[in-house]
Amino acid sequence: MGAYALILDLEDKIALVKRDNNFFLPGGGVENDETYEECLKRECSEELGYDIEIAKYIGKLSNYTKSIKHNEYLKLVGHFYIGKLLDRNNLKIEEDHELVWVPINEAAEIMQEEFQAHAIRKYIKQYKI
Known part of the structure; x- marks a missing residue:
């Protein structure tokens, strides 16, 4: 089980984590x-490396993905929230994770995990961006 944030800026760009392309x-x-x-x-x-404010719970989604490490299928379950970036902090420990801002209308097409792409599409549909 996991939790994921949809964080948008004032230009309708969504915060994504880029890791290994x-x-x-x-x-x-x-x-x-x-x-x-x-x-x-x-x-x-x-x-x-930011604190966040959680504004709203928007739902739970899941999908199966193949684990390269374990050579088996895993069920990923995510709880999705609308969030807002607050202050930068000095607690970032995952140096291979880069914050990138992507236009939300393009973001679903580049996501690694389908359930996260679906959450973005659901957000767009529900909030009519």
């Missing part, structure tokens, strides 16, 4: 007894 929504897996919101705040801090 792959694109993901900021976020990741729940650790120990974290809530989804605590997980999302921690992950955004580690990946982006």
